[in-house]
Amino acid sequence: MSIAGNLGIIEEKIAAAAVKAGRAPSSVRLVAVSKMQSAAAVDAAARAGQRLFGENYVQELAAKSEEVRESVTWHFIGSLQSNKVRLIAGLVTMIHSVDRLSLAQEIDRQWGRLGKVCDVLVQVNVSGESTKSGSSSGQVLDLVRDISRLSHVRIKGLMTMPPFFDDPEGARPFFRELRRLSGLIGDEGIANVEMTELSMGMSGDFQVAIEEGATLVRIGSAIFGERIARVR
Template sequence: MPIADNLKIIQDRIAAAAVKAGRDPASVRLVAVSKTQSAEAVTGAARAGQLLFGENYVQEFAAKAAEVKEPVEWHFIGSLQSNKVKYLAGLVTLIHSVDRLSLAEEIDRQWRRLGRSCDVLIQVNIAEEATKSGTTSAGLLDLVRSVARLPHLRVRGLMTMPPFFDDPEGARPYFRELRRLAGEITVMGIPGVTMAELSMGMSGDFEAAIAEGATLVRIGTAVFGERQYR
């Protein structure tokens, strides 16, 4: 099925899930996960109206971003090594996967060199799965406070990846917990910190995530089809 058709289906499902939850559909944005997809595929999606894309691999992203000429917005959503931050500087508008202070400090350093600030989300590993990145729920507040002190970073919200479930309802308690954690941080009134964004939900469970407050849903396969390479 053409990407434009897939996008229409996904956007309709996003809107329906938002309405069902009593939310404005415009409060949920689709991040089309373009990892392993070609620059041509991204260009095709952009021409079909999708302008927000999420990438997971730094080197792949840097090459792709140089090829795509459409006016797209890039988010980095994958696990990030500090020594690769320099390749993202100035190219992405939001990093979803800040999970430790040393990484935040490097992002601050690289954006400072540009005289700009970077919006970030703090990744929380709510299930504490060994195979996934993210701070623990217990360590979240301290990390947010520390990152908030960095002058070239703005904490805009939280991100999580729940365990995989065949039934998307299984992921729902993890989405609900991320929203609860965001609420706890909001009432702290930490300077420079907002909880405007909750990045949660993927192709198999995004409707459950929207029901629990997601503002950014990260969807790849349902938009582009199966991965092309890697």
């Protein structure tokens, strides 16, 4: 199956999951995860109508963005070191993985130098797994309050990565918890904070994530197939 064919299948599944949940298909955006894929693969997906892409590695994104010929939008979705923020400043329109105040402060500094504002999602480790990044559920509200005071960062919602399950239903409680936290934070009415985005769900469980409120689903292998070697 071609990239265009795979995209068509994914889009149909996204629409069906949204309708099942009583939502408009347009309320869910597909982030095509292009990490360890070639610029040519990104161009092929873009020509098939996909315009939003997610990358996990700073150097790979910086290099690939110069090679891609089609007009696309980039989100950064991976773990981000503060000392690498400057390399993607102004290049991405959203960062999904803000998990600490020091990182948000560096984003604020770098986007401030450009006179721009960066949309971010606060990453929450809803499972409590030590191998995953993110604020704890108990600390996320305080983190959101702290970040909200930065003038060049705008919080748009939350992101999470649940544990892996063979059965996607296993991830449902974690998606539901992120939606609960989103509602709790939204009810606080914090200035400079919108809980309009929930980034959750990947190739194996995105339909369940949509049923639980996902607005951004991050899908890579189901679109592009096997990955090429990582570009550092």
